[in-house]
Amino acid sequence: MGTRRPILEAHALPAAAYADEHFFDVEREEVFATSWVCVGIHDELSKPGSAIVRLVAGRSVILTRNTSGELRGFLNACRHRGTRLLDGDCTLGSTIRCPYHRWGYDLDGNLVSTPQFADAGVDRFDTADYGLHTVRVAVWQCLVFVCLSEETLPIEAWFGDLDQRLAGYRLADWHSHQTLPVEIEANWKLISENFQEYYHLCWVHPELARVSRVRDHYRYQGPGMYCGQTTTPISSDERGDWATMPPAEGLDPSDSASGRFIALFPNVLLSILPNHICVMRLEAIAPGVTHETCTWLLPPSTGHVPDEDFAVTRDFWLDLNAEDIDIVQRGQRGLATGGYTPGRLSPRFEEPLHRFHNMLADRFNGVPRIPDGDESDDQPLYGTGVNPLPWRMVESQTREGN
Ligand code: FES
Numbered sequence: 001m002g003t004r005r006p007i008l009e010a011h012a013l014p015a016a017a018y019a020d021e022h023f024f025d026v027e028r029e030e031v032f033a034t035s036w037v038c039v040g041i042h043d044e045l046s047k048p049g050s051a052i053v054r055l056v057a058g059r060s061v062i063l064t065r066n067t068s069g070e071l072r073g074f075l076n077a078c079r080h081r082g083t084r085l086l087d088g089d090c091t092l093g094s095t096i097r098c099p100y101h102r103w104g105y106d107l108d109g110n111l112v113s114t115p116q117f118a119d120a121g122v123d124r125f126d127t128a129d130y131g132l133h134t135v136r137v138a139v140w141q142c143l144v145f146v147c148l149s150e151e152t153l154p155i156e157a158w159f160g161d162l163d164q165r166l167a168g169y170r171l172a173d174w175h176s177h178q179t180l181p182v183e184i185e186a187n188w189k190l191i192s193e194n195f196q197e198y199y200h201l202c203w204v205h206p207e208l209a210r211v212s213r214v215r216d217h218y219r220y221q222g223p224g225m226y227c228g229q230t231t232t233p234i235s236s237d238e239r240g241d242w243a244t245m246p247p248a249e250g251l252d253p254s255d256s257a258s259g260r261f262i263a264l265f266p267n268v269l270l271s272i273l274p275n276h277i278c279v280m281r282l283e284a285i286a287p288g289v290t291h292e293t294c295t296w297l298l299p300p301s302t303g304h305v306p307d308e309d310f311a312v313t314r315d316f317w318l319d320l321n322a323e324d325i326d327i328v329q330r331g332q333r334g335l336a337t338g339g340y341t342p343g344r345l346s347p348r349f350e351e352p353l354h355r356f357h358n359m360l361a362d363r364f365n366g367v368p369r370i371p372d373g374d375e376s377d378d379q380p381l382y383g384t385g386v387n388p389l390p391w392r393m394v395e396s397q398t399r400e401g402n
C-alpha cells in the first residue's frame, strides 16, 4: 500500500479509510481502543465530585477523582445487570449509584452497597468481585486522556519528547476560558490532516496567509505520537487578532515568538500561542461525522480579560475554522462519491500526513512503534528547517557574530 512507501513515492489513503462503515468499525478497535484518547481539559475535573462521561472507541467511560483527589476511570455500566450508571457530566457525592436496583460504588469503583440483594441468600457472592471495570486514565499537560488497552505504552512514552518541548509553557497551570461544540460532516482524519498541512493556506485562508506566512512555517517533530509545525515569528500582523491578550509570563524567547501547531495522535489539534491555547478535540461519530469540541485556555498570569478582547481572538479562530470545515466537508463529499483512487503527497508540505498515515498503519498492524523525530539534514526535502530559533534571536546572533 502506498502509505508504507518513502515520502518521495507515498500515496494518500484510499477513499474507504474516510467513507466506509466497515473501515470505521475496524478503526475504532485498532486505533481508538489502543491509543491514548483525549477526553477533556484538566479543569473539567477540578471541582470536588465532578465527573465527566465520554465515549471512547464506542465504550462509555466515567472519569472522576477519588476522595484523595486521584483521577479514576470506569466503564459506565453497572456490574449487576449492566445498566448505564451516569447519563452525562455531573457532580457526584461519595457514591455512584445505579438507578435500577440502587447498587452503589465508591469513587474507586468498589461495590459498597447492594440493597436487599443478599437478604434471601445468595451463594459465593463477594462484592470485591463486582467493582466497576476500570480503565487507564492520565492527565498530560492540560489534557485528560483514557486508554482502553493495557498494552499501550505509558502516556509519557506515547508523546515522546513533547513534554520536554512544551515544558516552558507549564500548560498544566493554564485554565479553560470558553468551550464551543462544532459538528463537522467529515471524517476525523480529514480534519486532522487539514490541520497538519499548510499547503492549503494561501487558497483556503487568504486572510490568515497575510499574518501567518508560508515561509514562517517550520517543522516541529521529535520522537512521539504527534505531527507538529511551528510558525516563527507568529505574526507580522497588521490586524493583531492574536495579540489582544497579554502573553504568558515567563516564556523563553522562542516560545514567546512562536505558534506551535501539534496534532496529537489520534484526536487532538493543539494550537499553542504565547497568550492562549486552542484545543480542538475530535470525536469520531460516524465515517462522515465528527464532533469537535473547541476550548480556549489562558495562562495563569492573565487576569480578567474583557469579553471584547477575547472575542477578537476567538472569532479569528472561528472564521478560520469555518473555512477549514467548508473544505474538509467538500473533501468528504469527494471521497464518498468521487471514485477516488489514492493520489500523491507533497514531501515539502505533506510529510506530516505521511507520518500520520504510518502511525495509523502501525495501529492497524499491531506495530507498537513510536515514530522518530525529523533529522535536521532533511531540510532540502522539506523546504524549511527544523524547530528554529525565533528570527529576532537569529538576527541578534548574526549581528553579534559580525
Ligand atoms: S442493574 Fe444496576 S443495580 Fe441492577
Ligand SMILES: [Fe+2]
Residues within 6 Å of the ligand: 194, 195, 200, 201, 204, 205, 324
Ligand atoms: Fe486551514
